[in-house]
Structures are given as structure tokens and as C-alpha cells.
Amino acid sequence: MTAFPCKPALLLTLVALTGFAASPARAQSTVADGEKLAFDRGKGNCLTCHVIRGGDLPGTIGPELKDIKTKYPDRNELVAILFDETKRNPQTMMPPFGRNRLLTDQEISAIVDFLQTL
Numbered sequence: 001m002t003a004f005p006c007k008p009a010l011l012l013t014l015v016a017l018t019g020f021a022a023s024p025a026r027a028q029s030t031v032a033d034g035e036k037l038a039f040d041r042g043k044g045n046c047l048t049c050h051v052i053r054g055g056d057l058p059g060t061i062g063p064e065l066k067d068i069k070t071k072y073p074d075r076n077e078l079v080a081i082l083f084d085e086t087k088r089n090p091q092t093m094m095p096p097f098g099r100n101r102l103l104t105d106q107e108i109s110a111i112v113d114f115l116q117t118l
């Protein structure tokens, strides 16, 4: 009985430690997930408009996506572009994936992880 008050704290520590240990593997898999989403014609469909390394039959309506980390060192900028590029450029052809709920925040985050490897 006396040990009971300590349990939640112990559990929290365990959860935190497990999450910490798992994070490198998770980072790896979000890059893979992001690539899949970006190439998926029913999801990101980025290849319709962008040349992306490793992607088949790209279109050229938008610029080639490369050296992304140099161009956009701040990942929040990329999230903003994916969420709603019309904010930067009202005339853009690029769909506002976040605003239109074509992609969830989590999917956008995975795609940004992938973009940062290009």
C-alpha cells in the first residue's frame, strides 16, 4: 500500500524511456512513410508536378524538389508550404494539402522528413 503513490511516476519514467529508445527507428520509418505518401497518386501526388529523386513519371509544373535542406533549413517553412502554399503565393497551382485536409498533420510531417533527405 505504501508503494502505491510512487507507481504513476515510475510508469511515466518507463514510458518516457521507451519513447526515447524508439525514436531513431521511428525517424527512419517516417522518412519511408513520407516517401510513400509523396509518391502515392491518391495521397500527396507530388510527382504530378515535381521531379523527385526515385520517383517515376514526374511532371514539371513545379520546380524539382532537391537540396531542400539548403533552401529551407527551417522545417516549419516546409510544413507551411505543404499546409497551404496559397499563403505564400495566391496564384500557385499547388493544392493546400493541410487546409483542404488532403493530408493530416502527421502525414505532412512525414513528408517533410522525407523532403529533408532530398
Ligand code: HEC
Binding pocket: 038, 044, 045, 046, 047, 048, 049, 050, 061, 062, 063, 064, 065, 071, 078, 081, 082, 085, 088, 089, 091, 092, 093, 094, 095, 097, 111, 115
Ligand atoms: C498541381 C501541382 C503541384 C502538386 C500536386 C504539388 N506541388 Fe509543390 N509546387 C507546385 C508549384 C507550381 C510550386 C512553385 C511555387 C509556387 O507555385 O508557389 C511548388 C512548390 C513546392 C515547394 C517549394 C520548392 C522550392 O524549390 O521552393 C515544395 C517544397 C513543394 N512544392 C512540395 C510539394 C510536395 C511535397 C507535394 C506533394 C505532397 C507537392 N509539392 C505537390 C506545384 C505542385
